[in-house]
Amino acid sequence: MARRSGKAPTLATVADEAGVSRQTVSNALNSPHLLREETLARVRRAIDVLGYSPNRAARSLRTRSSHLIGLRVEPATEGTANALMDRFLHSLVESSNGAGYHVLLFSSGDADPLAGYDDLLRSTAVDAFVITDTYRGNPQARWLEGRGAPFVAFGRPWNEPGSTHPWVDVDGRAGVTLAVEHLVERAHSRIAWVGWQKGSYIGEDRRAGWVDTMHEHGLATSRLSARGDDTVEFGRRAAQALLESESPTAFVCASDTIAMGVLHTLAERGLRPGSDVAVVGFDDSIAAQVAPPGLTSVRQPLEQVAVEIVRLLGQRLAHKPIEQRGCLLTPTLTVRGTS
Amino acid sequence: MARRSGKAPTLATVADEAGVSRQTVSNALNSPHLLREETLARVRRAIDVLGYSPNRAARSLRTRSSHLIGLRVEPATEGTANALMDRFLHSLVESSNGAGYHVLLFSSGDADPLAGYDDLLRSTAVDAFVITDTYRGNPQARWLEGRGAPFVAFGRPWNEPGSTHPWVDVDGRAGVTLAVEHLVERAHSRIAWVGWQKGSYIGEDRRAGWVDTMHEHGLATSRLSARGDDTVEFGRRAAQALLESESPTAFVCASDTIAMGVLHTLAERGLRPGSDVAVVGFDDSIAAQVAPPGLTSVRQPLEQVAVEIVRLLGQRLAHKPIEQRGCLLTPTLTVRGTS
DNA sequence: CACCGGGCTTGGAACGATCCACAGCCCTGC
């Protein structure tokens, strides 16, 4: 289709080919309703013949918008079962592309975590950001808000009452409720919780799902809860301690990483996961999918998260009235061999 | 530092502030050696005071280069233990940023896998591409080459004798050799191979590492090899069949996914991985790291791959003479509980 | 018949950076 010529075709080239002016071609692309049907068809034919695509730099210079969305990739943490980002990223890229945007990745140098944002913003390289780690008193949200930069957060503004930015999050509490209900149905009553330190808002939210649901079913929680780091090793030790003192028949974990540690302990003690002791993780990571008996896990609807993020971003960038500040999605439970 | 003003500062603003002309400021940024030391200092101070960053769109329009590198994200394949991309991506982003580039992600619509490339190229949105799936007669490399678009491939041009593009790859054969040597040292002699179908170049390369090393040590390979899909299920069945007919004492697998399947089978039969039967995977995925006894696995130096890719890309974009077409890196072996 | 107004189209300016050719300047050498 595209006619190969020495130089890349521009608006002027197309205008020449179609026998109209530049502006008419521009209108054909941006406001086709302004053109007479016949003219529009002729211009479109010319575009096709020449294989024309508008130059992004020029468009972006003039309109002051790059149609790029910035996303910072965190320094990789190995040993944690967070293939989360993988799934999320795929979906974010697809949703963005569907909305005419592209995703630009950047890493912030070791020094100032805000430097990357600042640079991209000042050079008008991106139209907006998606931020993904709002949990730990992270300064990004506040800083971006202060600067008036558009962004959508994956994660609630837990401890920021003054914030007004749009966000999308997954209801961890509801996810854990699903897990506990599932285990109760399977006739478990001594269900232990293995989760994170108290400082984590996400951790407390998930834990609340366990506490509430246990109490709803009239089950005791005292002495059945362990807290620690998000590591395999902690899961291992916590399971050992709990098994020795409280002999629970099921474990609900704040993450797949921890659940893997619990599985370690079961294996060491010759207990068969699923039949002897049930285990449920959180994240539905790849490890959950492929590790031996298959780990039952709470699955975050990351695909939908990405879709919602792009939707909110679109609203924000179109300066539409914000009809909705937050969006809370409910996870599902993927049942596998360990329960 | 940055003085907050209504509009974003431009070259002209900075020039005014410093009492010089636009071009002088431009030179201060792009060819500082042209300026007298004192002038340079004054300009830099002005830049600092105003918080100026050059507008990327304008620069890119003029220089015809966006300093963006395009990377297509593949449709996610769940159930496979390939958190490869995660590690690779992180490293690629960091290396690129170090070299003044950013990574732009795109997904190709369901229809034409080349559409995304074509679009970005015609709209001059990216300077170059990184392609990651050269294995299966993929048309991208050939198409990009035909178009004269700069790119570097992660993966050798296995079946493309005519190709001349730069590439970086990991020596899978050497990786499997490491695995087999390791097992031989551990006094194993009946070492089985569980790998992919014949069609896969990568698969055959890795398998050759097993065959060669076995023969070097005077060990037999016949009937000790199984081929199939890259799934947990295949690994499971292959291990069952091999254990029944040939009773190997060790398995070397073409991927961690397959290795996980082998571990399934061992668990079903009450065999303890590591002490009864050794298993080695390939990729050092997260699953390998966290799954119960810890899976010994061949680890690809993805960080280094990314660094080399960016280096080659830099050479290509600077129109330097290409000193090196391909770059083959050697993986390492991460020893864990299963061996 | 002159005038008006709406639908399409037009040329010119603007976005902000870089490239180009040239104009000062200072210094050296004859």
Add this chain to the structure above:
DNA sequence: GCAGGGCTGTGGATCGTTCCAAGCCCGGTG
């Protein structure tokens, strides 16, 4: 004293697109 050459610094033009205000053509109206 003056020509010449190496450094710095200058204004104008340019990249390709979109915004702006004005122009053209046409039928309808007083």
